[in-house]
Amino acid sequence: VVREGTVNKLVLDVDTTDIDASIVWKTAESQFGKNVEAIPIEKQYLIVEKVPISILKFSENKEGAEKFMNFVLSDEGINIFKKYGYEVINK
Structure with missing residues (x-):
């Protein structure tokens, strides 16, 4: 379990394979790198x-x-x- 100060850092952690997965804002999608696959959360679980x-x-x-x-x-x-x-x- 990792807790970062920013969403950007979580995306970077996934991209650099420091962590396996993260839940971030949809808007972080534009920052995803080559090692990241966006998987949308089902609507009933969205906040x-x-x-x-x-x-x-x-x-x-x-x-x-x-x-x-x-x-x-x-x-x-x-x-x-x-x-x-x-x-x-x-x-």
């Missing part, structure tokens, strides 16, 4: 996590934060998330 976006009350650059948030929520931003394997639940 979908929502990742919200917001601006902190005490942000020192609220204008920049708002521009970034608006970009993430734009069609272009959403398409970037989709490109890397994220599933957009709500816009």
